[in-house]
Amino acid sequence: MSIPTLQYFRDLFRSAIALPTGLTSLELTLMLVGLLIIGIALIFRGNESWKVIFSAAGLYLGGYFTYNLINYLGYTSVPIVIAVAIGAIIGAVILTFIVRVGLSAGFALLVYLICIDVIQLQKLYTLGDYYAIGAAILGFVVAYVLYKDFVHVVAGIIGAFAVYFSLVKLGVAPFYAEIAAAAAYIAGVALQEYEKQKRKRSGKIAAKKQRKSRGTE
Secondary structure, eight states: OOOOOHHHHHHHHHHHOOOOSSOOHHHHHHHHHHHHHHHHHHHHSHHHHHHHHHHHHHHHHHHHHHHHHHHHHTOOSSOHHHHHHHHHHHHHHHHHHHHHHHHHHHHHHHHHHHHHHHHHHTTOGGGHHHHHHHHHHHHHHHHHHTHHHHHHHHHHHHHHHHHHHHHHHTTOOHHHHHHHHHHHHHHHHHHHHHHHHHHHHHHHHHHHHHHHHHHHO
């Protein structure tokens, strides 16, 4: 299996993102600036932005589905506002769970493909696919359990592509857009890792002080 190149991911991202037609230049610029802001938020505040984006998407989809379902069934025993609110909350919970499972499954697939490549390159055919499948299952479990610890990395990658795309569409040369997106990604992930380690150290210090205070009582 060939290793995907940067050009491959760039082309894949461009084909997956299509700008709406019929917008004025001002509307298009505002939309791209909004995408740029979202990308920066995903890079520098991955966990928080990730939760907000998918919770909002889940709320909208859940409420929209519930509203149309009630109108289709003609169910009027419960006020539509309350029903839509309940559906929106359920939608947010379901979408958040689906995203977590989807990311874990994607990581499991990556582990499986890497194991298959290693087996083929090293000619370890006696191992068979069972070892790769086992490693993939283990990868899924690890990714699901440690979801909160690595989601900011995934969010940063998506944010970097959003920054690159919006900058290019705003007229920045692709080379400089790539440099800006890469620099922002590195800075964002490093900042979040630093803050996470700082919180852990603060928690340990607080716990130590608490134990000391209990010992002196």
